[in-house]
Amino acid sequence: MIHNFNSGPSILPKQVFEQASQAVLNFNNSGLSILEIGHRTPQFEAVLEEARSLVKELMQLDDDHEVLFLHGGATTQFMQIPMNLLNDNQIASYTDTGTWGSKAIKEAKLFGHVEIAGSSKDTNYTTIPHQLNVSPTAAYLHITTNETIAGTQWHNIPYDAGVPLVADMSSDIFSRVLDFNRFGLIYAGAQKNMGAAGVNLVVVNQQLLGKVNRNIPSILDYRNHIREKSMINTPPVFAIYVAMLTLRWLKAEGGVSEMEKRNAKKANHFYDTLDSLPLFRGPVAKADRSLMNAVFVIDDAATEKEFLDQAKSEGFYGIKGHRSVGGFRASMYNALSYESVEALTQFMQQFAASKG
Known part of the structure; x- marks a missing residue:
């Protein structure tokens, strides 16, 4: 028997594999593969809408929060978040808890001033910082809720930092109950807990957008993706379909x-x-x-x-x-x-x- 402990791409439910493999051959008895259907057809629009609805239901999101399925994985979000939320003359507070937090900090410095609100570097990333120093004027506080390499996790989320909370949840999304509406922005690569590699989930409070004074390339502006319902260009159709199947499974399991x-x-x-x-x-x-x-x-x-x-x-x-x-x-x-x-x-x- 095989026991799959891979860190990502990682294990998926057996029934998701079975349903996805059938769809590769014949999607919903259409005679076409999920790999070849048009992304603007009613068949795929229904998939995307179900995936979006399942995220909102499972996370119990309010109307201010919009759900997006984007290209580029979490790594693209390292620069897309400060591009959309941080002005050149502003401060962003970041926590340095390991490899992924450090990578996010590096990219954010390209768009504004970054202050480290808390770091576990001095413990070789074997701890989570429990005392944070967050500037009250910061545009947001960024945390990596689970560090896959270091093996650490935030068990006490700093909801009350006084500034919008941004979180990389790539490796623990949908794994535990949180007050998701208290986050300004959540992002997560799908390939660990919610699907196959190739798509990234972004949940963003729309009230945070439109406040920077820079010109944002169209493909990187969250407002455009919201307006076009994650189809500003051809989306990763198969990855979104597998995510939808995984979210269905998650709901059915409780x-x-x-x-x-x-x-x-x-x-x-x-x-x-x-x-x-x-x-x-x-x-x-x-x-x-x-x-x-x-x-x-x-x-x-x-x-x-x-x-x-x-x-x-x-x-x-x-x-x-x-x-x-x-x-x-x-x-x-x-x-x-x-x-x-x-x-x-x-x-x-x-x-x-x-x-x-």
């Missing part, structure tokens, strides 16, 4: 609140096992551990390699840590079953026992 319960159960079981085995070490502070991406290490290179080799032969895929940090990473997204986590922990216990 919605975000049910995902939160399942994810807590998986993560608690994994971390309880990790903490019980001296062979393995979890570098992240317990209070800041990610429920999505559990990172851990073995403090011996030869034993670490042996563990990886045996894990692969046993059908555990994607547990090698990111190349920048090494070690291991078990990504436990919505579609990953508790049984897969249980299988991994049993393997860890057996391996540890074999080492005495």
Whole structure:
């Protein structure tokens, strides 16, 4: 049996694969593939509208918040957000909690002044900063809610920073209940918790837009995408379709609140096992551990390699840590079953026992 712990692109529900594969051959009995239908046809417009409606329902969004499906992934948002929200003479507050937060900071500096409201760099990104210094005149505060590489997660969202809150939720979107209406802008690459690679979800409070004094290229102006309902140009049709199927599955399974319960159960079981085995070490502070991406290490290179080799032969895929940090990473997204986590922990216990 295969157990998919890949960090992204990552595991999706089996029924989504089955429905998507059927649509590649014959979309809704049209005789055409989802890969070849026109994006301005009623068939695809219905897909896009259902996807948008499901996001609004699952996140319980108010009328001020608009849902967009855009190209470019979360990385494009690193520059598109300050381009739309930050004037040259303004301050933006950012938190530096790891690789993705650092990349967002680098791009924002091209458009205005960036102040670091909080950083965990001094702990080698093994913690989340709990004391923030946010300028009251900042255009917004940016956080990365879950750092996939560092394995940290914001469990206490800084809703009350006094400025609009912008969040990269690429790796924990739809994984837990949050007050999504208290965010000014949310963005998330689909390829971890809500679909296949190729599309990026943006949820934006329209009240924040139209306040910068720069000329914004048409394709990068959120207002144009809202006006054209995410079809200012040809959208990533197949990726949006897979996202819609995944959102359907999520709703049928009980919605975000049910995902939160399942994810807590998986993560608690994994971390309880990790903490019980001296062979393995979890570098992240317990209070800041990610429920999505559990990172851990073995403090011996030869034993670490042996563990990886045996894990692969046993059908555990994607547990090698990111190349920048090494070690291991078990990504436990919505579609990953508790049984897969249980299988991994049993393997860890057996391996540890074999080492005495």
